[in-house]
Amino acid sequence: xxxIINLLINGLATGMLIFLLAAGLTLIFGLMDxxxxxxxxxxxxxxxxxxxxxxxxxxxxxxIIGAILTGIVLGFITEKLIITPVYGNHIQQILITLGFMxxxxxxxxxxFGPNQIAAKTPPLLSGSWEIGDVIIIKYRxxxxxxxxxxxxxxxxILKRTKxxxxxxxxxxxxxxxxxxxxxxxQVFLYVFMVGAALAALGGVLMAPYSGVIxxxxxxxxxxxxxxxxxxxGMGSFPGSLLAAILVGLAxxxxxxxxxxxxxAVNMMLMAIVLIFRPQGLFTAKG
Amino acid sequence: xxxxMGAYATAVMLDRFxxxxxxxxxxxxxxxxxxxxxxxxxxLLTLRLKSHFFAMLTLAxxxxxxxxxxxxxxxxxxxxxxxxxxPDFFKDRVMFYLLVLACLVLVYFLLRRFVSSPxxxxxxxxxxxxxxxxxxxxxTLHYKVIASVIAGIVASLAGxxxxxxxxxxxxxxxxxxxxxxxxxxxxxxxxxxxxxxIIGAGVIELAQHYLSGLAKEYPIFERWIIFFGIIYxxxxxxxxxxxxxxxxxxxWKRKNNEQKxxxxxxxxxxxx
Amino acid sequence: MSILLKVDNIHTxxxxxxxxxxxxxxxxxxxxxxxxxxxxxxxxxxxxxxMGLTPATSGTVTFLNEGITKNATHHIAxxxxxxxxxxxxxxxxxxxxxxxxxxxxxxxxxxxxRQEYVLDLFPDLKKYWKxxxxxxxxxxxxxxxxxxxxxxxxxxxxxxxxxKGLAPVVIEKVMEAIIEMKKQTTIILVEQNFIMASxxxxxxxxxxxGETIQSGQMSELIQNEELKRQYLGIG
Numbered sequence: 001x002x003x004i005i006n007l008l009i010n011g012l013a014t015g016m017l018i019f020l021l022a023a024g025l026t027l028i029f030g031l032m033d034x035x036x037x038x039x040x041x042x043x044x045x046x047x048x049x050x051x052x053x054x055x056x057x058x059x060x061x062x063x064i065i066g067a068i069l070t071g072i073v074l075g076f077i078t079e080k081l082i083i084t085p086v087y088g089n090h091i092q093q094i095l096i097t098l099g100f101m102x103x104x105x106x107x108x109x110x111x112f113g114p115n116q117i118a119a120k121t122p123p124l125l126s127g128s129w130e131i132g133d134v135i136i137i138k139y140r141x142x143x144x145x146x147x148x149x150x151x152x153x154x155x156x157i158l159k160r161t162k163x164x165x166x167x168x169x170x171x172x173x174x175x176x177x178x179x180x181x182x183x184x185x186q187v188f189l190y191v192f193m194v195g196a197a198l199a200a201l202g203g204v205l206m207a208p209y210s211g212v213i214x215x216x217x218x219x220x221x222x223x224x225x226x227x228x229x230x231x232x233g234m235g236s237f238p239g240s241l242l243a244a245i246l247v248g249l250a251x252x253x254x255x256x257x258x259x260x261x262x263x264a265v266n267m268m269l270m271a272i273v274l275i276f277r278p279q280g281l282f283t284a285k286g
Numbered sequence: 287x288x289x290x291m292g293a294y295a296t297a298v299m300l301d302r303f304x305x306x307x308x309x310x311x312x313x314x315x316x317x318x319x320x321x322x323x324x325x326x327x328x329x330l331l332t333l334r335l336k337s338h339f340f341a342m343l344t345l346a347x348x349x350x351x352x353x354x355x356x357x358x359x360x361x362x363x364x365x366x367x368x369x370x371x372x373p374d375f376f377k378d379r380v381m382f383y384l385l386v387l388a389c390l391v392l393v394y395f396l397l398r399r400f401v402s403s404p405x406x407x408x409x410x411x412x413x414x415x416x417x418x419x420x421x422x423x424x425x426t427l428h429y430k431v432i433a434s435v436i437a438g439i440v441a442s443l444a445g446x447x448x449x450x451x452x453x454x455x456x457x458x459x460x461x462x463x464x465x466x467x468x469x470x471x472x473x474x475x476x477x478x479x480x481x482x483x484i485i486g487a488g489v490i491e492l493a494q495h496y497l498s499g500l501a502k503e504y505p506i507f508e509r510w511i512i513f514f515g516i517i518y519x520x521x522x523x524x525x526x527x528x529x530x531x532x533x534x535x536x537x538w539k540r541k542n543n544e545q546k547x548x549x550x551x552x553x554x555x556x557x558x
Numbered sequence: 559m560s561i562l563l564k565v566d567n568i569h570t571x572x573x574x575x576x577x578x579x580x581x582x583x584x585x586x587x588x589x590x591x592x593x594x595x596x597x598x599x600x601x602x603x604x605x606x607x608x609m610g611l612t613p614a615t616s617g618t619v620t621f622l623n624e625g626i627t628k629n630a631t632h633h634i635a636x637x638x639x640x641x642x643x644x645x646x647x648x649x650x651x652x653x654x655x656x657x658x659x660x661x662x663x664x665x666x667x668x669x670x671x672r673q674e675y676v677l678d679l680f681p682d683l684k685k686y687w688k689x690x691x692x693x694x695x696x697x698x699x700x701x702x703x704x705x706x707x708x709x710x711x712x713x714x715x716x717x718x719x720x721x722k723g724l725a726p727v728v729i730e731k732v733m734e735a736i737i738e739m740k741k742q743t744t745i746i747l748v749e750q751n752f753i754m755a756s757x758x759x760x761x762x763x764x765x766x767x768g769e770t771i772q773s774g775q776m777s778e779l780i781q782n783e784e785l786k787r788q789y790l791g792i793g
Binding site: 162165166168169172173175176177178179180181182183184 | 635647659660663710
Binding site for chain 2: 096
C-alpha cells in the first residue's frame, strides 16, 4: 500500500512538472499555431536562473520569482526575435526554434559553466512526513500543490476573464478575432510570455526535485512535454494536465514494476493515442 | 537518428566480428535494413499527421532511441562509447576518402535518378500541393513513407562511414546536434535540391574548422555552436532558399517575368 | 448622400493567384450596396480586402475619407467596420453570450443597452443564450454572426452571403433583420440570391473575373435583362 502511494506521489509530481512545460507549449500551439521547439531551453533557463537566485538570496520565493521573470523576459525576446519573422510558415518555425534551442542551451553553458550544478531543497520543504507506514516527501507534495494551483488559476483566467475568452476564441478562429477589432499579435506576445514563464517555473521547481541541473535537461523534458501535448490534444489546457499526469504515473509505475519497459511506455502511450485518436484525447478547436 | 543506427551497426559488427571488408559492407547493409524498417514503421505512424505533429513525433522517437542507447550499455557502452578496429584497407586515409567520395557520387546520381522517376515526380507534386495530388488519386501517404525510408537508408549509410572515419562511437551520434548540423547544411545550401546540401556541407565544415581554430585565441569560440545556432537562425529568416535555391530562383524569375503577364487569360477572352 | 467607403481599382493576390484585377465601387451612407457576380468572381475576396484580411497589392480603400488599404485588420474593425464572413466565423466552443462578449469593446451601461437593442433584433439568440455556438442551427449562426458584427454600433457592415444554405423561412427572417439594421447603419452585401438582393439592395456592383463590370441603381439592374442573363445567368 505505502509503495503504491509513494509511486502515486512520485508520478503525480513528475506529471505536474511536465504539465507546467506542456501547458505553455499547448497554449502557444493552439493560439499561434507555432510549435516552439525552444520551449525546453526556457525550462532549463528557469532552472539555472532559479538556482542562481537561490544561491544569492537563500530564499526559495525569490528563486521562483526570479525564474519566472527570466522566463517572461526570454519569452518576450523569443517571440519578437525568433517567432515573429517566420510567423505562418511551419517549416521555418520548426527549424528556427530548433536552432534557438541550441543557442539557449549553449548560452547556459557560457553563463553558468558547462558542468552540472547541484540544487538544494529549501529547508522548509525538505524532509518528509510519516503517516503510519507511508512516508510522504514534502517537496513532492509541494510540487503537486503548485501544479494544481497553476491549473486552477489558468482555468479561471481562460473561463472567466475577457483575455481568456479572447485566447479561447483565437484558438478556434484567429481571423475572426482580428475582424472583431482585437490585436491578436499583442495577445500572441502575452501568451508566449506566459508560456515561457510557466516553463521557467517548471524548471525552477524541477531543480531541487532532481538535485542536479544541466543544460541538456531542457531537451529531455521538452520531449516528454511534446508527447504530453500530442496525447492531450494540441491547444487543450485540461488535456495537457490529464496527459501529463498519465505520462508521469505511467513512468513512475513502470519504472518500478517493469523497468525494461519504462523507457518505451511514453512512446507506446503516444502511439496508441495516435492510432485511435489522432487529434488527441481532448480537442480545443470547436 | 538513422545516422546513429548506421554508425552503431557498423561499429558493433566490426567490434564483435573480425574487422574485415566483408563485415564492413555487411554492416552497412544491416544498418540500412534496420533503418529502413524503422523509418517505415515510424513513417507509417507519423506521416499521416501535419508537419507540426510529424516534427514533434520524430523528435520524440529519436529522443527515445538516444535514451535506449544510453541504457543498453552491453551493446553501446552508453555515453562512454567504445573504439573498434576498422578494416586495414581504411588505414590509408586516401583510400577511405575515395570510398566516401564514391559513395557521395553514387548516392547523388541514384537520388537524382529517383527525383526524375515517376515516383519522384509525384513527391514533388506532394510538396507543391498535397491536397491536389491527393485529389488526383495518389495515395500521398505511400509516397511520403517511401521518401522517408529512402532518407533513413541514406542517413544510415552516412552513419556507417562516419563511424569508420572516427573508429569510435558513442551516443552523441544519436543526438540532435547531428540532425541540426545536417539541417543547417541543407538550409545554407538550399532546401529541396540535391546539390545544395553538398555545397552547404562544404561551407559548414570549413566554417567549423575555422571557428574552432579561433577558440585558441578567443575563449568565447569554445562554444562555437552558439555561432552556429545564430548563423542558422539568420539563415532561416533571411536566406530561406539557401545558396542554390537563391541562385536558381533568380534565374527562374528572370525567365518568368516576361511570360507571367499573360499567364491568366480572362474567361471573357477565352469565350470569344 | 455622402460616400462612406470607396474602393478604387484594387488588385489582390493570394499566393501566386491574381484574384482581384481592378474592383471599384462606392458605398453611400445609409444604403445597402450589393456585390453580385458568379461563383469565384471575387466578391468574397473584395470584402476580405476591405477588412485587411487579404490586403490589396495596389489600389486604395477609403473609409470615412481615410485611407485604410494597408491597415491591420483589427484597426479596420475598431474604426467601425463589422464583418460577417461567409462561414459566419462563430466560435464553436463558446456560448452565444461569450461570442458576443469577445466582440464588445466595453462593458458599461451603454454597451449593455446596445446589447439589449441588438438582441431585440434577433430574439432567437436570447433563447439560446447559454448554448454553444457550434450547436446552433445554420440560421441561428447567421443571426449570431450578424449580431456580433453589429454590437459595437458599427458604421459599416460587410455581410457575405447571408442566405447561403438556409431554408426560405429563415432567409425571410435574415432579410427582415438586415432591413432593420439598415435603418442604423450602412451595409455592403454579397448575395447570390437575386430575389433577396433586389429586394433589399439600393445599388449594385457587378463583378466578374475579379473586375468591376458595372455599378448602378438596383432598379436599373432589375430592368436590364441583358446584364442579368450574361453575368448572373437569370432572366
